Amino acid sequence: MTLEHKDSLFAPDSAPEAEEKVRRGPPNRMNDLPYREWMKFQKSFFRHDSDQRLVDECVTFFTKAVWPDGKRSRTLLIGFPGIETNDYNGRLVEHTPGGSSFADVQSGLETESPELRDFVFVDLRESLNDEAALDQFLADRADVVFGLIRKALIDDRYCGFVVPASRQDGRGFPLAWSVAQAARSHLRLRDEKIGLIEEDGRIYYCLFFQASDDGRPSKSISSSQISVATVDREVPSWVIPRPPPRRPNEILHPAKYPETMVEEFIRLFTQPGDSVFDPMLGTGSTAVAAIRANRNGYGVELSQEFAQIARSRVESSIAESGNLFSDDAAVNGQVFLGDATKLDAIPEMLDLKFDYAITSPPYWSMLSNPGSENQRKRRDSGLRLTYSDAESDVGNIGEYDQFIDVLENVYAGVAAHLKSGGVLTVVVKNVKREHILYALAWDLTERLASPTAQYDYIGNTFWCQDDVGLKPFAIGIHWVSNILHQYCLHFRRK
Numbered sequence: 453m454t455l456e457h458k459d460s461l462f463a464p465d466s467a468p469e470a471e472e473k474v475r476r477g478p479p480n481r482m483n484d485l486p487y488r489e490w491m492k493f494q495k496s497f498f499r500h501d502s503d504q505r506l507v508d509e510c511v512t513f514f515t516k517a518v519w520p521d522g523k524r525s526r527t528l529l530i531g532f533p534g535i536e537t538n539d540y541n542g543r544l545v546e547h548t549p550g551g552s553s554f555a556d557v558q559s560g561l562e563t564e565s566p567e568l569r570d571f572v573f574v575d576l577r578e579s580l581n582d583e584a585a586l587d588q589f590l591a592d593r594a595d596v597v598f599g600l601i602r603k604a605l606i607d608d609r610y611c612g613f614v615v616p617a618s619r620q621d622g623r624g625f626p627l628a629w630s631v632a633q634a635a636r637s638h639l640r641l642r643d644e645k646i647g648l649i650e651e652d653g654r655i656y657y658c659l660f661f662q663a664s665d666d667g668r669p670s671k672s673i674s675s676s677q678i679s680v681a682t683v684d685r686e687v688p689s690w691v692i693p694r695p696p697p698r699r700p701n702e703i704l705h706p707a708k709y710p711e712t713m714v715e716e717f718i719r720l721f722t723q724p725g726d727s728v729f730d731p732m733l734g735t736g737s738t739a740v741a742a743i744r745a746n747r748n749g750y751g752v753e754l755s756q757e758f759a760q761i762a763r764s765r766v767e768s769s770i771a772e773s774g775n776l777f778s779d780d781a782a783v784n785g786q787v788f789l790g791d792a793t794k795l796d797a798i799p800e801m802l803d804l805k806f807d808y809a810i811t812s813p814p815y816w817s818m819l820s821n822p823g824s825e826n827q828r829k830r831r832d833s834g835l836r837l838t839y840s841d842a843e844s845d846v847g848n849i850g851e852y853d854q855f856i857d858v859l860e861n862v863y864a865g866v867a868a869h870l871k872s873g874g875v876l877t878v879v880v881k882n883v884k885r886e887h888i889l890y891a892l893a894w895d896l897t898e899r900l901a902s903p904t905a906q907y908d909y910i911g912n913t914f915w916c917q918d919d920v921g922l923k924p925f926a927i928g929i930h931w932v933s934n935i936l937h938q939y940c941l942h943f944r945r946k
């Protein structure tokens with residue numbers, strides 16, 4: 453069997469000039485892949501078409517056939533029934549297909565091996581497919597299993613788990629997040645890769661860890677800790693929008709989301725004539741999408757400059773819309789300059805109630821990360837790097853846990869203006885800083901849908917950014933994926 457997949461499941465995307473740079477750089481210390489093949493793996497989402505390819509590509513990405521000291525690499529695969537293993541150009545690969553129980557996983561790890569492994573890859577899709585199985589796993593086995601994996605691995609090498617996203621579609625309790633947070637007790641969470649399965653919209657996660665200590669505390673999140681509700685609408689598991697290039701006034705803002713995607717959610721969760729709200733309106737994308745869909749669009753924005761851009765975009769959208777609903781009522785769009793942490797202090801907001809809210813916060817203080825290539829490009833073009841210098845700008849909060857507290861507070865304030873049963877969608881991303889993964893999307897869900905909070909969790913739609921070029925972060929040394937999937941987390945007001 454050869455490993456030459458002509459059409460790899462990891463879609464290609466690479467820049468030739470960067471290829472040159474890498475060829476002249478240090479030797480590849482992690483695997484035997486040429487630059488182009490490495491870059492395919494950098495993308496944080498992929499369309500899955502066979503387990504065989506998934507296993508082949510992960511084994512060849514996370515190991516070298518023979519390490520510089522002459523040792524052949526050793527991989528342990530647990531689960532993945534039906535795959536064929538081969539010698540992968542000289543690698544030693546043990547496969548414990550086993551059944552689907554955790555006992556099988558545990559016994560696969562407990563088999564005596566005189567040598568430590570370079571890569572361990574575990575398929576948990578069958579054994580972890582509902583909340584009851586998760587709760588049992590967390591109570592009885594999680595700590596032992598993750599501890600055994602750490603012991604089985606050479607320091608700093610990688611392991612991966614394939615876990616279903618949730619019970620079905622994007623809905624139900626987020627099983628994979630819980631597994632990831634629990635494994636941090638023994639392993640460092642490096643990244644997630646999201647496998648999209650085309651035929652039925654199902655998704656699963658490949659969670660990758662390194663055999664070292666994590667910079668964040670582990671958590672055991674059982675199914676009783678997130679309150680989940682179902683809605684009578686089909687919520688898409690993922691979307692891959694192709695937004696048009698940003699117009700000059702939109703580029704002034706460091707991060708906006710595509711109106712086409714927002715419009716899709718607005719149509720899903722509201723009726724014509726309903727009212728839509730965004731507490732952090734930025735350039736006004738939410739209000740523009742609402743107006744295009746014949747809904748009223750309202751928003752609050754802290755920065756005078758962005759509020760002004762939003763106002764002018766809202767005015768143009770109203771003019772373009774013909775200003776009419778089907779029942780001849782005028783479409784309304786309003787932008788309030790104010791602080792989302794103090795919605796009560798905005799007089800115009802007092803009597804307003806909304807049917808739906810969609811919003812995207814600053815992703816913690818990520819914009820002040822001077823090392824990012826995006827930031828360098830913006831600086832070179834004389835564009836604004838952060839949203840503002842204001843103390844009340846939540847993007848200027850330095851401490852992560854404080855940032856989450858403040859966001860929780862903002863969305864509690866939004867709940868007071870949402871009609872009962874109204875939906876809130878938060879568009880957000882897990883972020884990395886200094887090699888630590890801060891699970892912003894997961895942490896926020898845990899807060900907003902805790903049993904005592906104002907919302908139930910409905911599910912998630914991945915916004916897969918296929919229009920963003922890949923960057924060769926840490927190539928040849930470590931896997932630092934390009935996080936190109938964002939979470940659109942849907943909550944329903946209790």
Ligand SMILES: C[S@@+](CC[C@H](N)C(=O)[O-])C[C@H]1O[C@@H](n2cnc3c(N)ncnc32)[C@H](O)[C@@H]1O
Pocket residue numbers: 705707708709710731732733734735736737738752753754755758790791792793811812813814815839840844845846847
């Ligand atoms: C990710 S951006 C939103 C972008 C917007 N969705 C768009 O498409 O243009 C976050 C916005 O939150 C605003 N913001 C930060 N702190 C705020 C606060 N306390 N109150 C209101 N807006 C705030 C920032 O100025 C920024 O425009």
